[in-house]
Amino acid sequence: MENMDLIYKRVINASLDVIISINEKEEILLWNDASSKTFGYMEDEVLGKPITLIIPKKYHRKHKNGMRRFIKTGKAKLIGKVVEVEGIKKDGSLFPIELSLSASKSRKGFIFTAIIRDISERKFLEKKLEDMAIRDSLTWMYNRHYFNEVINREFERAKRYRYFISMMIIDVDKFKIINDNYGHARGDLVLKGIAECLEKNLRSSDIVIRYGGDEFLAVLPKANGRDLRTVMEKVKKRVKEWSENSDFGFPVSISCGGYALNPDRKKNVDEVLKEADKRLYKDKKR
Structure with missing residues (x-):
């Protein structure tokens, strides 16, 4: 029977959405193919690196505070919700993303997983429709x-x-x-x-x-x-x-x-x- 880890990785990499997982230390544990296409980093460039690599500086404090609060109290503002924020690519450019977060408990602590979509095209079309109206x-x-x-x-x-x-x-x-x-x-x-x-x-x-x-x-x-x-x-x-x-x-x-x-x-x-x-x-x- 084929190794379940290999099957899991194939499923993750087949996703058109970005899938990224981090640990409580904010280190990247999982980085699928869509993540590379979207952010410009290859998997070996980011594994073990801090997730702030792809988070614009304006969000750093909120991100860290949110992580600490959830680990200590279990209370979260973003987990279980879909929000629109910005991501930052390897070349330094900002772009709009749709983000949903989940958290799961492991023996080594919480694992946080993000599902991300690049919504640049949607935002462009929305802006175009708004402009057409005015x-x-x-x-x-x-x-x-x-x-x-x-x-x-x-x-x-x-x-x-x-x-x-x-x-x-x-x-x-x-x-x-x-x-x-x-x-x-x-x-x-x-x-x-x-x-x-x-x-x-x-x-x-x-x-x-x-x-x-x-x-x-x-x-x-x-x-x-x-x-x-x-x-x-x-x-x-x-x-x-x-x-x-x-x-x-x-x-x-x-x-x-x-x-x-x-x-x-x-x-x-x-x-x-x-x-x-x-x-x-x-x-x-x-």
Whole structure:
């Protein structure tokens, strides 16, 4: 009859999940093939080594405290549960994992076994789905739904910490003519190009939204009237330069209107938008 230890090892190595066992000294006793594929260490590199080899430093204290508590009292926070944390690979890169722990008593003390799954792909897909819900599919700027979710919060924060907040509306000049004369595909390229100009020339703290067909909206926290005027001129200039360097065969320009809200002024989002829209209309008339 085939040796049971050999059968056991074959079963463990056939698992697609990472299976790792350690003793009370935190030394690695079991390391299956999936562990090597996931973490990058071969079995002979880790056996007898501390499990902290694959645990990010930010978890070290919690891990050690949890081990001590369980060995002394039998009480555990993680054992018997499935949690999402991060692991660290041989190359030092962090990645998301799903972890479940179990403990068993042996003559030499407790043996702790972890079943681990790399959930990087799942997290990527989740993030993609989240982005699809709040991003415009053409320009990948935030969409109106996202704007409606965050704008009141941004206004409340500006009011609480007493700083200016500005809103800027950007409209593509003669966009209907571009679509009618050159086609919607060319119009889409114009929108993508302008979105890229906005993203490159605004701060990371600014929020850019595709607000309508050819209309973008930017929320600029901590930007007063002077800052707003500077940003509008800068964006217009960058769009003009981008247009001149493109091969569209026609000029592309934008009009801008904005309003900087003083924290002492009591205006709501709709009122600020209305003021910004009035200024946009004046700019288009020039």
